[in-house]
Amino acid sequence: MAVVAAVPRVEAQAAPRNFGDQVLRFVMRAAALTLVLLVLAMIASMLHASWPAMRAFGWRFLASSTWDPVAEQFGAIPFVYGTLLSSLLALLIAVPLGIGAAIYLAELAPAWIRPPIAFLVELVAAVPSVIYGLWGIFVLAPLLRVWVQPALGKTLGFLPLFQGPPYGVGMLAAGIILAIMIVPYITAVSREVLLAVPTSQREAALALGATRWETTRIAVLRYGRSGLVGAILLGLGRALGETMAVTMVIGNRPEVALSLFAPGYTMASVIANEFAEATSDLYLAALIEIGLLLFVVTVVVNALARLLVWSVGGPVKVVRE
Amino acid sequence: MKTAWITALSLLAASAFAQPAAAQTLINGAGATFPYPIYSKWFDEYTKVDPEVRFNYQSIGSGGGIKQVTARTVDFGATDGPMNDEQLKAAPSELLHIPTVMGAVVATYNLPGSPKLKFTGDVLADIFLGKITKWNDAKIAALNAGVSLPDQPIVVVHRSDGSGTTYIWVDYLSKISSEWDKKVGRGTSVNWPVGLGGKGNEGVSGQVKNQPGALGYVELAYAVKNNLPVAAVKNAADKFVAPSIASTTAAAAGAAKNMPDDFRVSLTNPPGDEAYPIASFTWLLVYKDQPNELKGRAIAKFLWWMSHEGQKYADDLLYAPLPTPVVKQIEAKIKQITYQGKPLLVAR
Numbered sequence: 001m002a003v004v005a006a007v008p009r010v011e012a013q014a015a016p017r018n019f020g021d022q023v024l025r026f027v028m029r030a031a032a033l034t035l036v037l038l039v040l041a042m043i044a045s046m047l048h049a050s051w052p053a054m055r056a057f058g059w060r061f062l063a064s065s066t067w068d069p070v071a072e073q074f075g076a077i078p079f080v081y082g083t084l085l086s087s088l089l090a091l092l093i094a095v096p097l098g099i100g101a102a103i104y105l106a107e108l109a110p111a112w113i114r115p116p117i118a119f120l121v122e123l124v125a126a127v128p129s130v131i132y133g134l135w136g137i138f139v140l141a142p143l144l145r146v147w148v149q150p151a152l153g154k155t156l157g158f159l160p161l162f163q164g165p166p167y168g169v170g171m172l173a174a175g176i177i178l179a180i181m182i183v184p185y186i187t188a189v190s191r192e193v194l195l196a197v198p199t200s201q202r203e204a205a206l207a208l209g210a211t212r213w214e215t216t217r218i219a220v221l222r223y224g225r226s227g228l229v230g231a232i233l234l235g236l237g238r239a240l241g242e243t244m245a246v247t248m249v250i251g252n253r254p255e256v257a258l259s260l261f262a263p264g265y266t267m268a269s270v271i272a273n274e275f276a277e278a279t280s281d282l283y284l285a286a287l288i289e290i291g292l293l294l295f296v297v298t299v300v301v302n303a304l305a306r307l308l309v310w311s312v313g314g315p316v317k318v319v320r321e
Numbered sequence: 322m323k324t325a326w327i328t329a330l331s332l333l334a335a336s337a338f339a340q341p342a343a344a345q346t347l348i349n350g351a352g353a354t355f356p357y358p359i360y361s362k363w364f365d366e367y368t369k370v371d372p373e374v375r376f377n378y379q380s381i382g383s384g385g386g387i388k389q390v391t392a393r394t395v396d397f398g399a400t401d402g403p404m405n406d407e408q409l410k411a412a413p414s415e416l417l418h419i420p421t422v423m424g425a426v427v428a429t430y431n432l433p434g435s436p437k438l439k440f441t442g443d444v445l446a447d448i449f450l451g452k453i454t455k456w457n458d459a460k461i462a463a464l465n466a467g468v469s470l471p472d473q474p475i476v477v478v479h480r481s482d483g484s485g486t487t488y489i490w491v492d493y494l495s496k497i498s499s500e501w502d503k504k505v506g507r508g509t510s511v512n513w514p515v516g517l518g519g520k521g522n523e524g525v526s527g528q529v530k531n532q533p534g535a536l537g538y539v540e541l542a543y544a545v546k547n548n549l550p551v552a553a554v555k556n557a558a559d560k561f562v563a564p565s566i567a568s569t570t571a572a573a574a575g576a577a578k579n580m581p582d583d584f585r586v587s588l589t590n591p592p593g594d595e596a597y598p599i600a601s602f603t604w605l606l607v608y609k610d611q612p613n614e615l616k617g618r619a620i621a622k623f624l625w626w627m628s629h630e631g632q633k634y635a636d637d638l639l640y641a642p643l644p645t646p647v648v649k650q651i652e653a654k655i656k657q658i659t660y661q662g663k664p665l666l667v668a669r
Contacts, residue, residue: 068512069483070505137519137527145532167476168531169517252481252518263517269481273520276382277483277509279408 046292053285061289067254069274074286076293078254082171082264083297086246087239089175089260090182095232097179098186102231105187106194107216118191125184133248136177141168141249144176149261164259167251172260174250178242182235189234193227194220229309233302240298243268267294346619351379352386352399355485355540356603359422359638360399363631367623370630374619383485384509390416390606396616398606401485402492402509403585415609417658418584419624419651420602422632422640425541425569426489427551427599431529432456435550436468439561442497442554442590442598448475448536449494450501451515456534471534478528478537481518483509489601490538493589541569542639556598557590568597569641577646584654600641607658614660621658621665628652 053061057074064075101121105114145168152162197220205219221228243266251263252273267290278284357380364376381389383400390398391412403418428440444460447453453460457470480487488509495502505511519525522543529535529549541564544551553561562568575593576586590598605624611617628643628651635642643651658665 066512069510070508070512137524137531141528142531165474165476167517169528247481247520248524252520253513253516265518273482273518274510275483277384279384279387279509 050285050289050292052282053289069283072282078256078265079267079270081256083266086174090178090239093179094183098183099190101187102190105191121184121187129245133245136249141173144168160258161260164261169249169251170261171264174246177245177249178239182238186231186235189231193224197223243272346374349377349395350397351381351389351395353383353401354380355401359640362634401603402488416606417609418604420584422635423569423573423602425564425600426486426538427541427544427564428538429549429551430536438552439464440552440554446494446498446501473534476532476535477516478519478525478535479513479516481520486540492587493599496590545639554598556596557592558594560594562597564597566641569600570644571595572600574644611660617660618665624655
């Protein structure tokens with residue numbers, strides 16, 4: 001499990017002893033290099049294909065919020081904003097839910113109930129996103145419009161987050177759909193991480209007189225911290241790149257609105273929506289530049305998250321024994 | 322037992338070789354999604370007419386169709402909006418637009434009791450510009466005497482994916498409203514002044530169904546199949562015409578008199594009492610001088626069949642068939658298709 005942590009290298013520098021080892025080393029190195037080359041090739045081809053838009057708009061592309069294919073004026077702000085906000089919302093909902101479920105499954109649940117629940121969680125992860133999208137349009141959006149949004153507007157309407165007419169579809173719907181989609185990933189990976197925490201950790205905490213919650217908090221969660229962050233990052237990666245379900249419920253309006261009721265737009269959605277019919281070179285280049293930007297945003301968000309973990313708890317610790 | 326096996330195997334092998342090694346011609350095409358149902362019906366039916374030819378069509382969108390036919394990666398393209406002069410110039414040799422069927426775009430809405438509504442192009446443009454925001458606006462009420470319109474905001478729903486349906490809709494609004502033309506213009510995707518975006522016909526109709534007070538546009542075929550309420554629209558002859566297959570064909574008949582030689586014509590707001598004003602052709606794109614004689618002849622023959630016998634399949638699939646005068650014009654155009662300067666269809 002790559003997300004958990006680096007396993008200590010055993011004699012990594014030792015000279016290979018026989019022919020088989022040499023072949024193995026060569027093949028594995030080739031596999032690793034292929035991945036690196038793939039990423040470099042992606043960046044290179046996106047840079048090449050988005051060059052017309054970069055030349056035409058320069059930094060204005062990152063500073064403008066106009067998206068007008070007819071006049072060929074393109075700016076990325078609403079899409080970057082929509083991607084970040086919808087993913088943040090999804091994390092706010094999915095992280096407590098996913099980690100809570102994982103703690104229950106790994107620490108508290110009776111043994112007989114664990115396999116069926118774990119199986120169900122993995123099943124939910126396999127549902128295609130278009131199904132979530134359709135469910136979003138026909139079930140979630142009406143539910144939000146009729147019940148949730150009016151209630152939120154009445155109680156928390158003084159906050160700019162919960163103002164405006166309730167459409168059902170919009171940023172809130174997108175965040176909830178995304179949260180539902182990433183919960184299984186966060187749960188499944190977190191559960192594995194927690195199960196990998198050695199029993200001696202728990203025994204030590206219990207022996208010191210810690211309660212169940214204290215044991216979980218101090219001995220298990222803290223120990224598995226870097227693995228849990230890995231689980232969350234995996235979910236975040238899914239949320240940032242998710243296309244179909246979000247497109248179907250976010251309202252597809254390239255605007256920066258503070259309210260969660262308002263429609264928005266994400267980077268992945270605009271590419272999915274407009275790529276097939278983008279006929280002019282500049283239009284196509286602008287869409288590919290959005291793709292490049294999505295790549296950059298993903299890398300930056302991941303890097304920031306890792307920095308955050310390191311700053312709180314030192315370098316990533318070894319989880320597996 | 323062993324010999325039986327060997328006999329069986331050799332029979333099998335013999336029959337495999339005995340299969341007629343028919344030199345099947347495979348013709349590849351790509352483009353518009355809107356006419357895909359009828360194209361796949363045609364390509365299927367056409368194998369009975371000419372078993373030697375197989376068509377393979379990828380509905381990747383009009384933009385992709387134009388790109389691929391220009392790059393000659395496919396033998397023909399298909400588009401819902403005509404290519405512009407710049408695009409035609411970029412093609413390696415002369416491309417012909419051949420109209421195949423027509424479609425219409427209709428306004429659909431969500432109001433209590435689903436009353437039959439009437440609109441003018443001006444009112445539709447004002448709604449989509451965000452200038453008319455309530456259902457009981459005086460301008461809407463004036464067109465719909467006797468209908469009780471609620472004091473409710475209009476929630477505009479449009480397509481979020483680039484599509485020929487959007488092109489037809491905004492092409493119509495651009496013709497009617499100079500303000501729309503100036504502020505928004507024509508395209509498969511535009512910068513919408515107001516509204517929510519739904520993906521595909523099902524996304525738009527889903528949001529219209531769920532949102533009281535919503536107004537959106539979808540293809541006629543989609544609206545009919547799903548029993549959506551649709552509005553009548555005032556045409557160039559000042560008549561309110563409900564969208565239907567007959568009124569869509571009438572739109573093409575109205576435009577036939579002034580048909581440009583290359584068929585690149587917008588059918589929106591055409592003359593004619595019966596004409597529904599938000600209609601359009603969809604076209605196949607073929608090279609006038611075909612690079613391959615065998616394929617070229619097959620394409621020309623198919624085009625002839627499609628514009629004659631093939632038209633009878635249109636009704637069932639809710640496309641409007643071509644009117645007779647337009648078919649005559651297409652006949653002349655198909656006869657211009659050549660291979661190395663020699664016409665491919667002569668004996669007709």
